[in-house]
Amino acid sequence: MPKRPSKASPAYSPADILKLARSSIQALKPYVPGRSIEDVKAQYHPKQIVKLGSNENPLGANPKVLKAIAKVLPKISLYPDGSSRVLREELAKYCSAKDGAVSADEIIVGNGSDEILLMIALAFVKPGERVVVSENTFSEYEFSGRVLDAEIVKVPLKEFRYDVDAFAKALAKKPKMMFLCNPNNPTGNYITHGELEWLLKKTPRSCLVVVDEAYGDYATEKDFPRSVELMRKFPNLLIARTFSKLFGLAGLRLGYGIGAAELLRETLRVKTPFNVNLLVQTAAVTALNDKTFINKSLSVNSKGRLQIEDGLQKLGLFYLPTQANFICFHVPRPAVDLCEELLKRGMIIRALKSFGLPDWCRVTIGTREQNAFFLTELKSALQRA
Amino acid sequence: MPKRPSKASPAYSPADILKLARSSIQALKPYVPGRSIEDVKAQYHPKQIVKLGSNENPLGANPKVLKAIAKVLPKISLYPDGSSRVLREELAKYCSAKDGAVSADEIIVGNGSDEILLMIALAFVKPGERVVVSENTFSEYEFSGRVLDAEIVKVPLKEFRYDVDAFAKALAKKPKMMFLCNPNNPTGNYITHGELEWLLKKTPRSCLVVVDEAYGDYATEKDFPRSVELMRKFPNLLIARTFSKLFGLAGLRLGYGIGAAELLRETLRVKTPFNVNLLVQTAAVTALNDKTFINKSLSVNSKGRLQIEDGLQKLGLFYLPTQANFICFHVPRPAVDLCEELLKRGMIIRALKSFGLPDWCRVTIGTREQNAFFLTELKSALQRA
Numbered sequence: 205m206p207k208r209p210s211k212a213s214p215a216y217s218p219a220d221i222l223k224l225a226r227s228s229i230q231a232l233k234p235y236v237p238g239r240s241i242e243d244v245k246a247q248y249h250p251k252q253i254v255k256l257g258s259n260e261n262p263l264g265a266n267p268k269v270l271k272a273i274a275k276v277l278p279k280i281s282l283y284p285d286g287s288s289r290v291l292r293e294e295l296a297k298y299c300s301a302k303d304g305a306v307s308a309d310e311i312i313v314g315n316g317s318d319e320i321l322l323m324i325a326l327a328f329v330k331p332g333e334r335v336v337v338s339e340n341t342f343s344e345y346e347f348s349g350r351v352l353d354a355e356i357v358k359v360p361l362k363e364f365r366y367d368v369d370a371f372a373k374a375l376a377k378k379p380k381m382m383f384l385c386n387p388n389n390p391t392g393n394y395i396t397h398g399e400l401e402w403l404l405k406k407t408p409r410s411c412l413v414v415v416d417e418a419y420g421d422y423a424t425e426k427d428f429p430r431s432v433e434l435m436r437k438f439p440n441l442l443i444a445r446t447f448s449k450l451f452g453l454a455g456l457r458l459g460y461g462i463g464a465a466e467l468l469r470e471t472l473r474v475k476t477p478f479n480v481n482l483l484v485q486t487a488a489v490t491a492l493n494d495k496t497f498i499n500k501s502l503s504v505n506s507k508g509r510l511q512i513e514d515g516l517q518k519l520g521l522f523y524l525p526t527q528a529n530f531i532c533f534h535v536p537r538p539a540v541d542l543c544e545e546l547l548k549r550g551m552i553i554r555a556l557k558s559f560g561l562p563d564w565c566r567v568t569i570g571t572r573e574q575n576a577f578f579l580t581e582l583k584s585a586l587q588r589a
Numbered sequence: 590m591p592k593r594p595s596k597a598s599p600a601y602s603p604a605d606i607l608k609l610a611r612s613s614i615q616a617l618k619p620y621v622p623g624r625s626i627e628d629v630k631a632q633y634h635p636k637q638i639v640k641l642g643s644n645e646n647p648l649g650a651n652p653k654v655l656k657a658i659a660k661v662l663p664k665i666s667l668y669p670d671g672s673s674r675v676l677r678e679e680l681a682k683y684c685s686a687k688d689g690a691v692s693a694d695e696i697i698v699g700n701g702s703d704e705i706l707l708m709i710a711l712a713f714v715k716p717g718e719r720v721v722v723s724e725n726t727f728s729e730y731e732f733s734g735r736v737l738d739a740e741i742v743k744v745p746l747k748e749f750r751y752d753v754d755a756f757a758k759a760l761a762k763k764p765k766m767m768f769l770c771n772p773n774n775p776t777g778n779y780i781t782h783g784e785l786e787w788l789l790k791k792t793p794r795s796c797l798v799v800v801d802e803a804y805g806d807y808a809t810e811k812d813f814p815r816s817v818e819l820m821r822k823f824p825n826l827l828i829a830r831t832f833s834k835l836f837g838l839a840g841l842r843l844g845y846g847i848g849a850a851e852l853l854r855e856t857l858r859v860k861t862p863f864n865v866n867l868l869v870q871t872a873a874v875t876a877l878n879d880k881t882f883i884n885k886s887l888s889v890n891s892k893g894r895l896q897i898e899d900g901l902q903k904l905g906l907f908y909l910p911t912q913a914n915f916i917c918f919h920v921p922r923p924a925v926d927l928c929e930e931l932l933k934r935g936m937i938i939r940a941l942k943s944f945g946l947p948d949w950c951r952v953t954i955g956t957r958e959q960n961a962f963f964l965t966e967l968k969s970a971l972q973r974a
Contacts, residue, residue, distance in 0.1 A: 215824045216794075216851040224795065225855040226715055235862035237671050255667070264666045273662060280658075280872070281649045281837040282640075286622045315700045315842075318861035326736065330611055331716060344861070351711065351859055409601075410609065439600045452666035455867030457700075466601040470610040474736055476703035476729070477620035481866055482840030487665070 228331075228353040235343060236558040239547065250550030254577050256568035257552040259389070259419070259530050261452035263504060263571070266497045269453070272490035273483050284482035288313045291480070294489045295460055303432035309465040312472065313480050317418060317446040317459025321348045324442060324461070325381065326474040328412060329354050333380035338366055340391065340560050342416065345383030354380070364391050364524055364532075368399045372406050381412045386429065387419045390559050390566040392526030396427040397434075404438040412467070414442045418459075419528035421450035422505055428527060432462060439464040447484070449529055450501055451491040456484040505529050508569035515579035519586065530568045532556070535586075539565045542585060551581040613716075613738040620728060621943040624932065635935030639962050641953035642937040644774070644804070644915050646837035648889060648956070651882045654838070657875035658868050669867035673698045676865070679874045680845055688817035694850040697857065698865050702803060702831040702844025706733045709827060709846070710766065711859040713797060714739050718765035723751055725776065725945050727801065730768035739765070749776050749909055749917075753784045757791045766797045771814065772804045775944050775951040777911030781812040782819075789823040797852070799827045803844075804913035806835040807890055813912060817847060824849040832869070834914055835886055836876040841869040890914050893954035900964035904971065915953045917941070920971075924950045927970060936966040 216224065238257035245253060256262070292308040299306040314320040325348035329335060335349030336357045349356050357377055359370035366388055374382070387394040395403075400415070407413055415431055435441045442463040448454035458480060461468070491497070512531050516523045523533035535542050539555035539562060546553060556564040567578060601609065623642035630638060641647070677693040684691040699705040710733035714720060720734030721742045734741050742762055744755035751773055759767070772779040780788075785800070792798055800816055820826045827848040833839035843865060846853070876882070897916050901908045908918035920927050924940035924947060931938060941949040952963060 215849040220794070221851055221855055224797070224852075225713055225858075226711075229712055229855065229858045232858040234857070235671065237668065237862060240670060241667075242670075258668050260668065261666045265663050266666075269665070270662055273665075274659070277655055277658060278650050280654070280840040281646045281651075282626075283622065283643050283645065283833070283839045284842075285625060285627075286620065315704075315866075316861065316863055318863065319700075322861060326611075327614055328610055347861075409605070412609070448668070454668045454863075455665040457669075457863060457866045464600040466606055467609075470606055470614065472619070473610075473614045473617040476701065476707060476732075477622060478701055478703070478839075478842060481700075481842045481869070483868060484866070 226353070228350055232347060232350055238554050239552050241552070244547050244550070244552055248548045248550070250548065253550040253552065254570065254574045255552040256570045256574060256578055257554045258454070259449060259528070259568045260454050261449060261501055262568065262574055263452060263497070263501055266452055266491060266494060268494050268497065269487045269490050273487050276483060276486040279482060282482070283478050284480060284485055286477045288480050288485055291485045291488055294492055298492045299432060299462060303430065306432060306462060307465070310462055310468065312461040312463070312468045314459045314461070315479050316448065316457040317416065317444045318344050319479060320444045320459045320461045321345065321383070321414065321416070322351065323471050323474050324412070324414060325349060325352045327471040329380055334377050336371060336374045336379045336382040338384070338388070341385045342389045343558070345385070345416070349381065361391070365393050366395050368395055368403050371403055375406060375411065379411050381414060382407070383414045383416065385416045385418070387423060387527040389419065389528070390530070390554070390556050390561070390564070391524050391532045392528045392530055393524055394423060394425065394428055394527045397429040398427065400429045400431070401434055404434060404441060407440065409440045412440050412442060413438070414444060416444045418444070418446045419449060420445065422502065422529050423527040424506070425527055435462060435464070439467070442467065447488055447491065450498060451488070452497070452501070453484060453487060453491060456487055457481070458484045458488050504571060505569050508572065508575050511572065511575045512567065512569060512579070515575070519583055530566050532564055532566050534564055539563055545585040545588065546581055549581045549585065551578055553578065611738070613735055617732060617735055620732070623939050624937050626937070629932050629935070629937055633933045633935070635933065638935040638937065639955065639959045640937040641955045641959060641963055642939045643839070644834060644913070644953045645839050646834060646886055647953065647959055648837060648882070648886055651837055651876060651879060653879050653882065654872045654875050658872050661868060661871040664867060667867070668863050669865060669870055671862045673865050673870055676870045676873055679877055683877045684817060684847060688815065691817060691847060692850070695847055695853065697846040697848070697853045699844045699846070700864050701833065701842040702801065702829045703729050704864060705829050705844045705846045706730065706768070706799065706801070707736065708856050708859050709797070709799060710734060710737045710739070712856040714765055719762050721756060721759045721764045721767040723769070723773070726770045727774045728943070730770070730801070734766065746776070750778050751780050753780055753788050756788055760792060760796065764796050766799060767792070768799045768801065770801045770803070772808060772912040774804065774913070775915070775939070775941050775946070775949070776909050776917045777913045777915055778909055779808060779810065779813055779912045782814040783812065785814045785816070786819055789819060789826060792825065794825045797825050797827060798823070799829060801829045803829070803831045804834060805830065807887065807914050808912040809891070810912055820847060820849070824852070827852060832873055832876065835883060836873070837886070838869060838872060838876060841872055842866070843869045843873050889956060890954050893957065893960050896957065896960045897952065897954060897964070900960070904968055915951050917949055917951050919949055924948060930970040930973065931966055934966045934970065936963055938963070
């Protein structure tokens, strides 16, 4: 790479920067993403690489979606519809069929659900207000609060599950917002409809409750929350979802939120004009309506879950019951080392140190072949230790 | 659309919402985008539609870019590289050749330059600090300041140009940030290298100066700022640019910023993990390296500028000299009415009421045919008045 010319002015010193930047952001740690195929290829040159590290859809790209994108591709020089109207209407139809009547003005879309979470915080969280998050969960909830100068109130898991009692107790601190990940990333377990309703009953309307259901599409338990039904009773409930998992569009970036139109109207004030790109607006509509791909993805996931659970049992490893597209399991040595060993063999999974669980790993449920490769390499890596 | 069920709980009242939402965002007005082809088609059913309303590249999609996207399309189920490493390295090469040595850690990328502007504000602007913007300019500068609870200091244009003296005087208010649009959207004129250097000399390093060069690629005047050279001398200068204009990628969303690595490191703290989608990371690299498309775009623009200027002169209309891919011209009746009349004829241009210039229009410089259609329809619409 070209170097900076030597005549460059002295840039800002750490002390200068501390004065210039907002102090709250100094506590923000950069997000730790899963390893990419390219990285691992460059580092270890394994014969083949199987990536089950980022909870992507193991079926890969949906061919119908690729066709839909190809059709709209010649329009890339034009700005997208800033209001994503057609997409929001289709999402309203999809959710209405699945969750109970939802209208397009109760849907908000963003550049990944990361942007949805940030927009909600940006619209509502005032400096010094409290935001309640769980420990051992997706880091973007804490990020969204911190970026807005919130005081973060952290509640621990209880027996590796979200602790609804602890959330209720945290209400004594009069929080402005609570974030729940359901099913939780990375533990894979869930809070029930009854638990969420109980918590919402205790929560004043001055506190917004954001439930991130990024993995909710995979939940099969009967008592998984019917969150849209709860949103009708408790208008302070906002639901975030994503196209990165079941719909297989992680690369295109699309998340959506469901909430009271009044709340979303305020959230939209902080939206940049064209936040959702042209291609994903079209791709998502096709993905939503492709029941075949959706059902196949769900079926691969439920079969793969049994396969991996069975394999982990045979290896004598403890795992948590999952309602998501991944499984969280305990390992007998530092997970970071084990995962590095697996990388050398071309197997990408996630060590959960950055989630505060240094003895645990998370593996995405893949296809039969991918899961088999994972179990073989895991067995071999464990023996090597 | 499905209706909300009648048993819905009473949602938030306006008074509730005022209490809940951050007060600063109440002043945010939704962005007013240009009209889309679909909207105009649905409303007026004109025989043909020519869109010169949003300063998009009139050549449309670059075929080489389409091919590059097609190749990477099968990867859309995978998360993009969150650090956009390859793209930033290619941008560093591109800028080094054009502007003088720049390294990849002096480049930041975002979901459109809108996101760059917001991230810079989010990283540096503290509540109550002052942000200086011009009147009659792109609205996102004011937006970025307001969203962070800044006090907005507005300086008027002087003879329809950015007033560098007024910016310098505004320094008495000890602002944290100043935004300049160069060339200015929507007037098309520019501040010179000498003017920008003069302003930077007067500006303390505690005030960040953000120059948005979204249209800088079209500037041909010799004294247009060599902003990267100035950034070396004044590390408080940040430069924002976009792929939505010359590179023809408005639909895919990509903006970039150039600045001191120390400043960008702080800005990156507020970045969401995967802000730039997979396809645009690839598309942009191809677009950067396609000199043929770039040169053709520039040539179409310079020829078109003469064609439109000539046409406006013949119609007796006053216009401002432009260094961008659009021309700002005065009209003898409310521009909103005139533009509505043009819409009926299938001609989309922009009335500048939302920019505070109710007697002015902005037309994107198009192809020869598009410009001819515009001039014919404009003449006819004016006669009809």
